[in-house]
Amino acid sequence: MVLGGSRVGAAIAVSDMARSRAFYEGALGLTPATDHEPPDNVRYVCGEGTVVHVFTTPHAGTATSTVAGWEVDDIERVVAELADRGVVFEQYDQPGLRTDEHGIAWLTANIKPAFEGADYVHISNEVSIKADCVYPAKGTYQFCSKERDYQALLDLHANLVELTGNHNRDFGDEPFRKTMEWYKAHDIKTFGGGLTPELANEPVIVPLADGKKLGIIGFNEQCPLKECAKKPGEVGANAWDSAKAKADIARMRGELGADVVIVTVQFREWDNPDPTPTQAAITHELIDEGADLVYGSQAHQLQVVEFYKGKPIFHGLGNLLFDQIHRIGVRQAFFLHHYFFHGQLVQSVPVFTFMSDERQPTLATPDQAAEMKRIIFRDELLYR
Helix, strand or coil, rough: CCCCCCCCEEEEEEEHHHHHHHHHHHCCCCCCCCCCCCCCEEEEEHHCCEEEEEEEEECCCCCCCCCCCCCCHHHHHHHHHHHHCCCCCCCCCEECCCCCCCEEEEEEHHHHHHCCCCCCCECCCCECCCCCCCCHHHCCCCCCCHHHHHHHHHHHHCCCCCCCCCCCCCCCHHHHHHHHHHHHHHCCCHHHHECCHHHHHCCCCEEEECCEEEEEEEEEEECCCEEECCCCCEEECCCCCHHHHHHHHHHCCCCHHHHHHHHHCCCCCCCCCCHHHHHHHHHHHHHHHCEEEECCCCCCCCCEEEEEHHHHHHHEEEECCCCCHHHHHHEEEEEEEEEEEEEEEEEEEEEEEECCCCCCCCEHHHHHHHHHHHHCCCHHHHHC
16 A cells, blocks of 8 residues: 555644634643644644644534544543543444443443333432533532533433522523523423522422322522522522421412422531431421421432431432542432322332442442441431
């Protein structure tokens, strides 16, 4: 072959040179050649003298296949480093070609089978879609998501999404609104947050298989990040108010005809398996007012299970997809399979999970599950 032993370069057409240079130099870490180039052309010299030539043209963006590739010694390390810089990797899942192991499908792969067959899958999500979201948001506790990564919710068959979380308005109201449009487009019901205070406080009522009705509503206890919808026309989470919650439960039981009522509350973050005093008081109050089951949906920390007046309280389930691993308490978690019969909750079965070193949710081993049971199940809270 005439060219078989020769080095080859790549030529990449772009429409916006300034934006492209920010990507190739800032994200990919390439260094432009020092010799003179016209303003609409840049050369990047890579390994062994190979060259990537970037140039502007009105025809940019028409290619639908790979235009350049780099050979590296440790692809997993390089992919992880580039992801940290905000590079988005396309995924392929075709016969003989599967790429991006740490993509969306990878995140839910170990737990997805446990979500099959459910009539309803309730997940609390506190991260809104932002078109130019960059991962990770280092040095900040502000969170956003690329729209493509919402595929994880679809993979788990989520159809009831809770919006009581602290971070849905981290980047303002527009991402929240866009995310609400996404939920609507995917036929996912939402509660605990909305486009107005009134909509945020609206419960979801869904039919059960036996013809009975399940109602669910959510609140945010403290609204520490101004994430709640309080002013007229304001978007956000449903702010906790005792009198409002009492009226909501009565309305769900009466006007809306709910046979089973579930109430969730995003409580104050608390690195302890025991509930805070106000958390315990609010959960008891909700049972007193007629709730059949109460969740603490603040996550991060696994917390105790309690029976109060014969009704279950799950004070904290821990992290499901939030990939914290810095201490044992944030790696331990469980979700629940609930079973209803004749308009009553008859069984709640915990499924224990553990966040792996690779930050992938996994089903807990028997030893890991036993340790979590020891933490959350206490005789004095279960038998009284």
